Amino acid sequence: MGRAPCCDKANVKRGPWSPEEDAKLKDYIEKQGTGGNWISLPHKAGLRRCGKSCRLRWLNYLRPNIRHGDFTEEEDKIICSLFASIGSRWSVIAAHLHGRTDNDIKNYWNTKLKKKLIATMAPPPPHHLQAFASSPSSPSSSSQYNMINSLLPYDPSISTNQLLTPHQGMMMTMMGQQQQLLYQEDMGSLVNSPNSNKVIMSHQEDIHKQSTNKGIMLLSDARSGSSTTSTVTRVKLEHNDHHHHHEEDERSMSSVVIEDYGMEEIKQLINSSCTSSSNSLWFDENKPEDKFMSYY
DNA sequence: AAGCAGGGCAACCGCGAGAAT
DNA sequence: TATTCTCGCGGTTGCCCTGCT
Structure with a gap:
């Protein structure tokens, strides 16, 4: 009913x-x-x-004291920083911007800021881009670096280091709410899961259940089927064996496919760039366990 | 000048959480 | 404790405006 x-x-x-x-x-x-x-x-x-x-x-x-339009650079920084740390919790972001509404910020992000950020990054081919894990710690392009440095930090109370380290815990707190993990045996059959939160919750169990699979981990937005928000954004090798029994498989699969830009991709852009300016905090490609653990 | 496409933004929708009963 | 009600939120839709052809 x-x-x-x-x-x-x-x-x-x-x-x-x-x-x-x-x-x-x-x-x-x-x-x-x-x-x-x-x-x-x-x-x-x-x-x-x-x-x-x-x-x-x-x-x-x-209501009184509402401001519309003309977001300042400072506000851009705040929005980008908070988006990278907490995701699309617009009401929380709005609480940091006096006179701004969550709806305004959401619209601003969706129509302008996201595009601005993407445009500033070195634009990869939209499909089947080999990236990320293949060069996870390489320096960003100068434009990307400058853009991100212009965005961070935004607030003395939330320093860049606080935002980025310990990166895994914070990022996964955010991602735990927003992303799903899927295991795919075949990269040609990537799909979104309708049970994202459950997948997150049972992630560790699944590791054991599927420890015999040569899986890959797929991250994407968990909330809707919208083309703008739930596109497959990142596929990354899932190191499914914590005991390093499949190192050869891992080496052969150390690549990433970015299907499209979605919310998560933007977050990754923000954060991968952040990591570039803070000594690659995402994960260490030489430590396979980090590839997995950083997503917890 | 007219038609079309795309962008921007206000408003709506549906869901989850918490309060009230 | 279970059910109902309300609020608040994030995602989505659709209208209007502007620029291009």
Whole structure:
């Protein structure tokens, strides 16, 4: 059984807000407050709107001290740094940017900042690029390096070192929420898993269960099937044997396929660049166990 | 001038979490 | 303890504007 709708959709107005509606809502909230109940607010305020719509309109547009447009470089830094460390938790990022809304930041990231970041990186071929693990510790291009250095650090309270080290724990805290791990025996059949979190949770078990497989680890966004957010972003050798029984296999597979740019790819760009400027913290290609452990 | 494509942004949708009952 | 309700969040959609042909 589905969830009951929050309002009678047939009797509420949808679409863009008129100045009159804005004025009604603003006036009501300024005088009465929200009363802690957005569902009943529109009726009290004389609006034929869904409570959720009112809330969104107030939070993203009408409430005092909202700023729109013209993100500063400093704000870019903050957004990129936080995105690299916590992912797409826009509300948290917004909390660090006075007067900005999560929606604004999300839109800004999706439409401008992400592209800006990608454009600044040395653009790899979009498909079947051999990269990353094949040269994980090589210096970034100067443009990439400069871009990232211009982005980090953003805040004395969150230093570059804090952001990047101990990198594995922090990055995997983030990735544990956002990414999935899949094991594929065949690189030609890469697919996204609908059970990403479970895969993360049971990762260690799977290592043992699948210890006989020559697997690769696939990382991608776990949240949606959107082409912009869940594209296969990175395939990297999964060192599936902690006891180094398959070193030959590993050597033969030490390469990465980047299928497309998605959210995770951007994070990787940010972080791989960060690591380049801090002595390659992602993993040490000479330590196979690091290839795996860094994703925990 | 008209049609088209792409970008930007406001708004909507559905879900999870926590509070209330 | 179970169920219902509400809020808040992130992802997605669709409209409008602008630039190009």
